[in-house]
Amino acid sequence: MIRLSKRTDYGLMAIRHLAGAPVGAFLSAREIAAEHRIPPALMAKLMQKLARKGLVASQHGTKGGYRIARDPSEITLWDVIEAIEGPLCFIECLDPIKGNCPQYPTCTVQKPLSAVQRRIAAVLEGTTLFDL
Amino acid sequence: MIRLSKRTDYGLMAIRHLAGAPVGAFLSAREIAAEHRIPPALMAKLMQKLARKGLVASQHGTKGGYRIARDPSEITLWDVIEAIEGPLCFIECLDPIKGNCPQYPTCTVQKPLSAVQRRIAAVLEGTTLFDL
DNA sequence: TAATATGGGACCAGCAAGGTCCTATATGCT
DNA sequence: AGCATATAGGACCTTGCTGGTCCCATATTA
Numbered sequence: 001m002i003r004l005s006k007r008t009d010y011g012l013m014a015i016r017h018l019a020g021a022p023v024g025a026f027l028s029a030r031e032i033a034a035e036h037r038i039p040p041a042l043m044a045k046l047m048q049k050l051a052r053k054g055l056v057a058s059q060h061g062t063k064g065g066y067r068i069a070r071d072p073s074e075i076t077l078w079d080v081i082e083a084i085e086g087p088l089c090f091i092e093c094l095d096p097i098k099g100n101c102p103q104y105p106t107c108t109v110q111k112p113l114s115a116v117q118r119r120i121a122a123v124l125e126g127t128t129l130f131d132l
Numbered sequence: 133m134i135r136l137s138k139r140t141d142y143g144l145m146a147i148r149h150l151a152g153a154p155v156g157a158f159l160s161a162r163e164i165a166a167e168h169r170i171p172p173a174l175m176a177k178l179m180q181k182l183a184r185k186g187l188v189a190s191q192h193g194t195k196g197g198y199r200i201a202r203d204p205s206e207i208t209l210w211d212v213i214e215a216i217e218g219p220l221c222f223i224e225c226l227d228p229i230k231g232n233c234p235q236y237p238t239c240t241v242q243k244p245l246s247a248v249q250r251r252i253a254a255v256l257e258g259t260t261l262f263d264l
Numbered sequence: 265t266a267a268t269a270t271g272g273g274a275c276c277a278g279c280a281a282g283g284t285c286c287t288a289t290a291t292g293c294t
Numbered sequence: 295a296g297c298a299t300a301t302a303g304g305a306c307c308t309t310g311c312t313g314g315t316c317c318c319a320t321a322t323t324a
Binding site: 265266267270271272273275276277278280282283284286287288289291292294 | 295296297298299300301302303304305306307308310311312313314315316317318319320321322323324
Binding site: 001002003004005006009012013016017035036037038077081085088089090091092093102103106107108109112113116119120123124127131132 | 240
């Protein structure tokens with residue numbers, strides 16, 4: 001299925017929320033979750049993923065939370081997807097992790113589909129948080 | 133996850149195989165499956181879906197099977213995906229079947245993402261079997 | 265030192281994807 | 295007529311991922 005996971009959807013809402021917050025201010029995962037009716041525990045997990053990829057900066061302790069780490073025009077849709085869902089592989093053949101697909105010797109669609117994948121990736125990389 | 137299902141992948145191999153077969157000839161699902169090392173029972177199911185959408189024509193009985201129903205340049209990647217996976221919805225919000233998402237009132241990403249969906253759909257509709 | 269924040273692992277239920285099996289029906293061949 | 299072989303289609307099973315929760319460690323502030 002070609003669909004963004006709910007996790008990614010939530011992540012986009014959150015990071016977009018941070019993009020609209022006062023500069024420098026930290027917002028807690030709980031606050032963001034409440035604002036968008038997202039399960040708080042899940043939101044916390046997603047923020048961690050975004051933080052690990054350097055899309056948002058985090059701060060421990062009371063008054064802590066998250067704030068955006070780059071300019072919204074420097075964060076692409078692709079960045080968020082990759083941070084939450086991992087690298088995109090349009091077909092399993094192109095997945096470097098799980099290799100050896102049984103159809104490989106006679107696979108006639110692999111190469112053209114990888115071209116399609118590049119075109120879709122270009123769309124996602126061309127869409128920044130600013131565009132939302 | 134943004135990935136074509138294996139079913140769709142198989143379907144593409146099959147219909148591309150039919151596109152290269154002698155005009156008018158029927159190939160059985162079992163033949164196609166053997167050629168590409170695809171489970172025969174599964175291949176049969178996928179061919180049924182392609183047939184129901186009118187992408188391939190079917191013939192019962194001995195010497196029966198499937199053949200392509202249109203010119204390869206008239207069959208898009210999108211056609212095959214839709215035939216096998218059903219209509220594409222980039223995010224759940226845009227799915228007409230399962231409506232009422234709890235984030236709806238405060239959802240800030242729905243509209244821009246539907247634009248992204250359109251752009252991706254355009255890529256898939258712009259890629260025909262001929263291009264493979 | 266209590267309260268509150270993130271970091272991160274373990275865990276769970278539900279569902280869809282991948283795949284099999286069985287039966288009914290249509291067609292060609294002997 | 296009757297058998298072999300093809301599609302049509304429903305029921306079913308298993309496995310892995312998705313969405314989501316819980317718990318504990320660590321960091322920071324009041």
